[in-house]
Amino acid sequence: MRELKVLTESLGLLGQDPAVFTDRHIAHMAADGHHVVSLHEIPGVTLEAKEEGGTIISTVHIGKERHIALPVHLCMGITAQSGIQRIQTRLVVEERATVSFLAHCLFPHVESGEHRMDATIDIKEGAFVRYQESHFQGTSGGMVVVPKAIVSVAPGARYLSEFSLVKGLVGQLQIDYVVQVAAGGVAELTSKIFGRGHDRIHLKEAIVLNGESARGFIKTRVALEQDAYGEMTGIIEAHAKGARGHVDCREILKDRGVGRAIPIVEVTHPEAKVTHEAAIGTVDKKELETLMAHGLDPDQATELIVSGMLQ
Amino acid sequence: MALVDIQHLTFEIGGHPILQDLSLSIAEREIHALLGANGSGKSTLAYLLMGCEGYTTHGGTITFKGIDLTPLPMFARARLGMTMAWQEPARFEGLTVSQYINVAGPDIDPVPYLAQVGLAPDGYRHRMMDASLSGGERKRIELASVLAMHPQFAILDEPTAGIDMLSIQDITRVIQSLRDNGAAVLLITHQEPVALRADHASQLCGGRIIASGAPREIAEQYKKGRCVRCDGATCLPLTPAGAGAYA
Numbered sequence: 121m122r123e124l125k126v127l128t129e130s131l132g133l134l135g136q137d138p139a140v141f142t143d144r145h146i147a148h149m150a151a152d153g154h155h156v157v158s159l160h161e162i163p164g165v166t167l168e169a170k171e172e173g174g175t176i177i178s179t180v181h182i183g184k185e186r187h188i189a190l191p192v193h194l195c196m197g198i199t200a201q202s203g204i205q206r207i208q209t210r211l212v213v214e215e216r217a218t219v220s221f222l223a224h225c226l227f228p229h230v231e232s233g234e235h236r237m238d239a240t241i242d243i244k245e246g247a248f249v250r251y252q253e254s255h256f257q258g259t260s261g262g263m264v265v266v267p268k269a270i271v272s273v274a275p276g277a278r279y280l281s282e283f284s285l286v287k288g289l290v291g292q293l294q295i296d297y298v299v300q301v302a303a304g305g306v307a308e309l310t311s312k313i314f315g316r317g318h319d320r321i322h323l324k325e326a327i328v329l330n331g332e333s334a335r336g337f338i339k340t341r342v343a344l345e346q347d348a349y350g351e352m353t354g355i356i357e358a359h360a361k362g363a364r365g366h367v368d369c370r371e372i373l374k375d376r377g378v379g380r381a382i383p384i385v386e387v388t389h390p391e392a393k394v395t396h397e398a399a400i401g402t403v404d405k406k407e408l409e410t411l412m413a414h415g416l417d418p419d420q421a422t423e424l425i426v427s428g429m430l431q
Numbered sequence: 432m433a434l435v436d437i438q439h440l441t442f443e444i445g446g447h448p449i450l451q452d453l454s455l456s457i458a459e460r461e462i463h464a465l466l467g468a469n470g471s472g473k474s475t476l477a478y479l480l481m482g483c484e485g486y487t488t489h490g491g492t493i494t495f496k497g498i499d500l501t502p503l504p505m506f507a508r509a510r511l512g513m514t515m516a517w518q519e520p521a522r523f524e525g526l527t528v529s530q531y532i533n534v535a536g537p538d539i540d541p542v543p544y545l546a547q548v549g550l551a552p553d554g555y556r557h558r559m560m561d562a563s564l565s566g567g568e569r570k571r572i573e574l575a576s577v578l579a580m581h582p583q584f585a586i587l588d589e590p591t592a593g594i595d596m597l598s599i600q601d602i603t604r605v606i607q608s609l610r611d612n613g614a615a616v617l618l619i620t621h622q623e624p625v626a627l628r629a630d631h632a633s634q635l636c637g638g639r640i641i642a643s644g645a646p647r648e649i650a651e652q653y654k655k656g657r658c659v660r661c662d663g664a665t666c667l668p669l670t671p672a673g674a675g676a677y678a
Contacts (some may be wrong), residue, residue: 341524370524404521405484406517406521407521407522407523409481409483409484409505409521410517410520410521411534412504412505412506412509413481413505413506413509413514413515414509414514414534414535414576414580415506415509415510415514415534415535415580416506416534417504417506418506421506424526424534425523427525428523428524428525428526428530429524429525430525431525431526
């Protein structure tokens, strides 16, 4: 099937092993536009997907106390030069299960396209979820990508999310994630994005610490060069005793890049605490000079600092 | 011919003289200790030698291997064979210790250099050069990276600051190794046992070299808090930050 072949080949752009779609030990779901092109379940991982009214409606279920050894691959993309992809997905990880997801959003040849995702992620008590999402949105800058997610982290559960879009052009990206964290739960959201050309990036991530001793951390790393624009909003609310949160945003600008950081912290319990830090601008002078004292010129040093930050 | 030759160097910030008519020569394979109170101009001299941003001489000359350094940017000076280890080393997010040492050359094996600075290579080469390392660990890694460069001239700005007492010998051995490998070293330090490992020493006061000679003599004089030229009366540091340091 041509679509699966293109998606498979594109995995290499993200440094992933193209063999994941043929390995019977790895659960996966792959979709091109509104068509599910491949789906493979393994014990403990149930996958359902159907096309309905121009939208892919999918469910991913991880069984109670299941420990899934190899990451579950969720590969979404548009293999043509133009197209629209709409996805509604529900992901449920039952009590005390452990699982990692590698989500790939691939639009390698798109000149004009749109990807919209509405996800709900339900992480039950004591479960652990690592969700790594990597995007390649082509080199034309013609993609509009609008992912939204509502995540629920139950007592004692952990949710670690890592979003990466550092190759090619972004086009337009509008991320909107909200994570609700119950007592003793942990949510860590890390985003790394490289904007170039006329890319427009809007990243909004919110963690609401509702339960006692809940923990939240939002870490954003962005490089913007040429005429790229980025607006990063990190929100942490703490509403319970012992809740702790931190927002950390760093944006490196080059050329005519413009960056904004909007940290919002709200604390409604006297024994909770949320902190934030943001740095926007050129590369750190000391880092730059240290590398130049090792013989790198300013461009080489800047490239190394940016690539390290986005690694 | 001196490897590093500084003649009549002057530098000021906002009208305040920081270095005044400073002259100093360092020979090949010489370890030269520089002593002086806070604010006396030691780090400023280091930044001027290395060509850090904002540090351009207002008078005098600096040559390295006979080449005038003053018009050269920092990386060009490094490519001539000189480098510097900062008093407070930088952190690098996303870079491993090995990647950092490999900045000096992609084929460099970091293992022997980490071992030389007293760090177990297997425990450190994959560590990140970020806040997970202590200040002392970063200083050692900075020294390992200097060793890996095989420079002809290394400026070490207080290499033992923040290092535990038991490990200071490790650092002094590294300084000797630099010399054994052919480097001259400008060693900025406040610690007598470290200064005594130098071949020569100079004392800086108020932006001037006020004495040069055997390290033990200079260290003794420095410990007494006296400026031999002005007896502590007229040769005080001229910047507010350093005022009174010798009083």
